[in-house]
Amino acid sequence: MRFVLCRAVTRCQARRLRAVAAAAPLPAVTVVIMVALAPVALARVGVALGTELGGALASSEVATALVLGPCLAAAAAGAVLSASLPTRAGLGQQIAAGPCGDRSAIGAGLVLPSVLAGLIVLPSLLSLSLALAGGFAGGYPAGLALTAAILAAVPAGAVIAEGVQIAVRGRRIRLLGIGIGLGAWIVTGSAMGATPLGLLAPVSLSLRGAVSAWIALGAAGATATGLGIAWILLAACRPEQRSRATRRRHLDAAWRFPVPAAASSLIVRRSDVRQANVAALGFGVIGALIAVASGAEPPGPFLLATTTTLLGSLVAALAGWGTLAAGAWMWLGAPRGRRAIAAITWQSGLVAVAVPVGIVALVAALGSGVDWRTVGVVAALVVLGTAVATITGSLVPWQGDGIGDQLSSLAAFVAVAIATSFIVGLVVPRLTGLGLPDPAIVILLCGLLSCVAIASLLRRLELGER
């Protein structure tokens, strides 16, 4: 039964991806080429970073920060995965009513997206980590341990997100279990001198050569496996959402509900977007607090907090097209220009992404201080990130109830992000060479990618539903 379900779900996902690639062959080929080339470029980045940081690694704080930064980002990504994980209901009513277990349903939905994400992310991550650690005392095995630690942070973030849902939905015993696990994490990390890293603390020690990298790799691998199992178990028994009391309003109150407000409401009220935003805010604030507490110099805390939040809040932009596509019968039937609808979707996604980042930015700025140049960098990242997420969302739509659709969208997001970084990396040095000032280049890139995002939404609207 388990394999029958797994095969059927995987076949659905594979056919959907094939249809997506067939509908947009040029972007698909470009993404594949960029993903294939990314490990080479990242290896060069890793070597440069390793050479630069090699001397500073004697400080345990630097080693901890080197592991913590990517782990926080991975944890935010894990929280997003948790919010988007299709449960049994994602199989559709007819199959969900059949004799299949919740864990089988979740596992079946995870196979192809995991393989895809592995193919897209793992080579780049390995390449960067190995090149980076090659210049440290721990050597290449410590790079393997760093990769495993970043991977372990994904289910760690997902488990915390499940914990938030459990807390909100009032399941005290399960919450107590997560609390005990969190306590053990902190105690272990504290004993090894890297409290926030918990069970992953040996990884930061291995980078400095203080602990065998193979032990660190074992610890990170075991943590990843344990947390992965815990995540699936928790997701399989996720409690029902509580119904909320609503304010009584008259029909007149929503008389002519403005289109931008309606589009924004549709996106930010989605439960997956809401959960991702809560997780992004949480991890962002935690990142800022850890950075401030460890005495990191400005703008370190600001950058760590805002980029972590950005990663989680980008789900709102990723969900833009999928949210609209479900109601295409009204959007496409309405006497509005399709360009206006596409622009409104883009704008709603941008606002939905910018608000949580703005809140965390304010907290981080108050805690550690920041200069206007850094604020500009983060603002540009918000616009560029939203554009990449919107483009991805229009290529591989993020839908409400499709089996594994969200996970496929996330995998595609990583691929498009890598491809975009690659193109930006090729173009920017040439623009600088032409004598353009940095702010002009950033504004040009933001404008260009925003136009591409709106054009990709428009193309989808003109193609019709889905």
Added chain:
Amino acid sequence: MSRPPATTSRPAPLVVQGVSKRFGASVALAGVDLCVEAGSVVGLVGPNGSGKTTLLRSAAGLGTVDSGAIVVAGSPAGSRPARAATALMPDEPTGFDELTCAELVGLAHALWGADQAARARSHVLAEAFGFDDRLDQRLGTLSRGLRRQASAIAALSIGTPLVLVDEATATLDPEAVVVIDEALTALAAQGAGVLLATQDLHFAGTVCDEIVLLHRGAVIDRGTPAALRARHGADSLEEVFLEALGDGSLRSRVRDAFRAL
């Protein structure tokens, strides 16, 4: 059922001329001709897959046709003036899970630039459906029937010259069917043209001025309910339907086949 004839010189709400559409090898529409005059209700009746929804979607500008022309209130279907003149009540009003019923109606009014009369119509429909207590409920929490009622309030309140209704009575309770029946009749009496697709032959016989029978994308018969019954020598529209499809002995064939098992 007779209604006052259209007295204005405005173009007909919907004119379909020689429309054909294929999905790969399968024929969805094959040279369909149809006219929905102002003040009339036309019913599309036919087996599943006969092209009813394809025709409605094409008229609403949600899909294109391979050949032929669809003109809505004087403009090509899918153009902005045509979309402004059309309201659709779909079979599956998906999406908008996160909006409340009142917000969905408000969004439709904003998109179509509806007037005060639309607001009054939405009040009447909400009250008639008994929807006052549900206006603040999110659409995602409603049953399919209730979602269709919410989309009916939105579509039937806008006041467009053409109203398209897919699977008019599907999943609706008898009270809601009465509301839809009366609302469509009233809209037609006020000069709108209504094209509805339905499998409910009793409803079609009651509300429609003309019934168009579709089979494999082609029109195989048309006329008023009374004229169709007379032409086929039938007592009910079900008999007309089966006769027109050449399946008059369907009941006995299935019954005998099951008995033989």
